[in-house]
Amino acid sequence: MADAKVIPFDDDRSRANAVQRPQRRRSTGSRRKNGEPALVREVQPLPGLDLTQDDVLVTREEQEPERAPDDEAGQGVQSVQGGLERRIAHGLSFLRRRLTGDYEVDDFGYDEELTDQVLMSVLRPLYEKYFRVEVKGIENIPAEGGALIVANHSGTLPLDGLMMQVAVHDNHPAGRHLRLLAADLVFMLPVANELARKAGHTLACAEDAERLLGRGELVGVMPEGFKGIGKPFSERYKLQRFGRGGFVSTALRQGAPIIPCSIVGAEEIYPMIGNSKTLARVLGFPYFPITPTFPWLGPLGAIPLPTKWTIQFGEPIPTDGYPPEAAEDPMLMFNLTDQVREQIQHTLYKLLVQRRSVFF
Numbered sequence: 001m002a003d004a005k006v007i008p009f010d011d012d013r014s015r016a017n018a019v020q021r022p023q024r025r026r027s028t029g030s031r032r033k034n035g036e037p038a039l040v041r042e043v044q045p046l047p048g049l050d051l052t053q054d055d056v057l058v059t060r061e062e063q064e065p066e067r068a069p070d071d072e073a074g075q076g077v078q079s080v081q082g083g084l085e086r087r088i089a090h091g092l093s094f095l096r097r098r099l100t101g102d103y104e105v106d107d108f109g110y111d112e113e114l115t116d117q118v119l120m121s122v123l124r125p126l127y128e129k130y131f132r133v134e135v136k137g138i139e140n141i142p143a144e145g146g147a148l149i150v151a152n153h154s155g156t157l158p159l160d161g162l163m164m165q166v167a168v169h170d171n172h173p174a175g176r177h178l179r180l181l182a183a184d185l186v187f188m189l190p191v192a193n194e195l196a197r198k199a200g201h202t203l204a205c206a207e208d209a210e211r212l213l214g215r216g217e218l219v220g221v222m223p224e225g226f227k228g229i230g231k232p233f234s235e236r237y238k239l240q241r242f243g244r245g246g247f248v249s250t251a252l253r254q255g256a257p258i259i260p261c262s263i264v265g266a267e268e269i270y271p272m273i274g275n276s277k278t279l280a281r282v283l284g285f286p287y288f289p290i291t292p293t294f295p296w297l298g299p300l301g302a303i304p305l306p307t308k309w310t311i312q313f314g315e316p317i318p319t320d321g322y323p324p325e326a327a328e329d330p331m332l333m334f335n336l337t338d339q340v341r342e343q344i345q346h347t348l349y350k351l352l353v354q355r356r357s358v359f360f
Contacts, residue, residue, distance in 0.1 A: 108208070109197030112177065119199050120169060126159075127166045130306050131265060135167045137313035140259055143174040146213035147316065148251045149220045150340050151261035152239055152348065153228035156270035156289045158182075159304065160263050164220060165199070167311050179212050180220045181205075185286070206250050213254040220261075221247050223337075230275070230287040236267035237352060239345050245337035248319075252327040252336075255320035260340050262347035265309030268358050270294070307358050310351050314343055 094117055097103050105111045127133050141147065151164060161180050168178040181204035187193045202208045204221065212219050222228065223242040231240060251258050274290030294301030317340065326332055 105198075108179075108200070108202045108212075110179070110200040111198045112200075114198050115177070115200060116169075119195070120166060123162055123166050124170070127163055127170075130304075131163060131269075131309040133163055133167060133265075133309040133311060135171045135311050135313075137315075138167075138171045140313045140315055141168065141172055141176065141218065142257065142316070143172075143176075144216065146216050146254055146256040147218050147259055148209075148213065148247060148256050149178065149218065149259045149261050149313070150247060150344070151220065151222050152237075152263055152344055153222035153224040154231070154236065154263070155229060155266035155304075156272050156291070157304075158186075158229055159269065160266040161220065161222060163266075163309060164261065164263065164311060168218065176218050178220045179217050181209055181222075183225060206246055209247070209250045210253060213250065213256045219256075223247055226286040230272070230289070232275070233267070233271040233273055237264070237348050239341055239348075242337050242341050245333040248333045248336045248340070249327045251319045252322055252333075253324075255322075257316035257318050257320075258336070258340055259316050260314035260343040260347070262312045262314070262344050262351060263309065264311075264348060264351040264355060265307045265358075268307045269304035271305075305359075308355075308360060310355070312347055312351060314347060317343075 094113070097113075103111065103113055141149070149164070149168075151160070154160060161182075165178045165180060168176055177200060179200045179202065182196055182201040183204055186196050186201065187203060202212070204225075209219055209221070224240040225243070227240040231238075248258070250256075270289060270291050272289045272291055276288040276290060279288040280286065291301065293303075317336070319336075322332070
């Protein structure tokens with residue numbers, strides 16, 4: 001607090017000097033910068049001491065007492081309440097649009113608003129808190145235009161594709177959306193079918209991929225398919241065959257760059273130590289996994305292990321410099337496919353060497 005004026009009490013001092021002191025009293029009608037009246041504090045005269053009007057002490061603007069902690073807490077509560085009210089209003093508006101059908105989906109069934117507001121919100125805690133995904137090389141994804149992201153596939157259940165989708169959505173400066181190409185099995189399951197369409201996934205075929213790339217979309221593909229996601233734990237981080245290079249042909253036709261993507265951490269969420277082929281045939285699945293926790297622990301065995309993930313996007317491989325007929329050249333497609341595969345595998349080994357722990 002600023003020093004207050006001290007009134008001398010020595011008798012030798014004449015009151016004439018006191019009258020000659022500069023007048024420091026402020027009118028109670030004066031205003032501070034924030035428009036509130038300036039504070040005035042008067043001192044009661046001591047017995048036997050005749051004080052003139054000029055001897056009244058007045059606090060300066062900077063001598064105003066600090067706000068009480070209760071006032072600051074009150075402002076914080078009001079701010080929280082205001083934010084809560086806005087979220088409630090936003091949620092009610094979103095619900096009204098859902099009920100009235102006042103929202104848009106594209107011809108693939110993609111619902112951007114539902115994806116941003118609901119699906120991403122559901123996946124984000126798994127992405128940030130459970131797997132603690134670290135993203136590298138996000139600057140290699142272009143800010144606009146079509147591009148094809150090619151990634152390794154693993155983990156028994158396809159959580160790696162979903163985490164890659166959140167990584168692009170939450171980390172790219174342009175807030176781009178990743179449209180994943182999914183296997184036909186996804187669209188045969190009742191609930192997964194609707195959710196996949198709403199989230200922007202589409203059937204893994206050349207026609208759909210070309211349409212999306214032609215519209216300037218960011219498309220993700222995992223060429224290993226079920227061979228990668230259902231491989232045994234002993235073969236973790238060893239890339240399987242990339243098919244016949246159909247994704248390269250699609251990128252060549254549209255002149256879209258190919259961005260290799262390496263994902264570390266997904267292999268250990270469900271260590272697949274066995275495969276019941278009989279049950280797989282009965283249920284119509286490509287494999288039936290046996291892990292250290294499933295099916296022994298029942299539904300609890302379906303909980304993934306909380307491994308630490310790293311997703312790295314590599315430097316783009318351009319395809320716009322090739323002539324249109326290059327998409328029909330099998331040797332060129334083989335070379336580009338092998339280049340993408342080797343780049344992903346090399347990055348996987350590099351990330352594994354840098355990793356100090358599976359869980360931390």
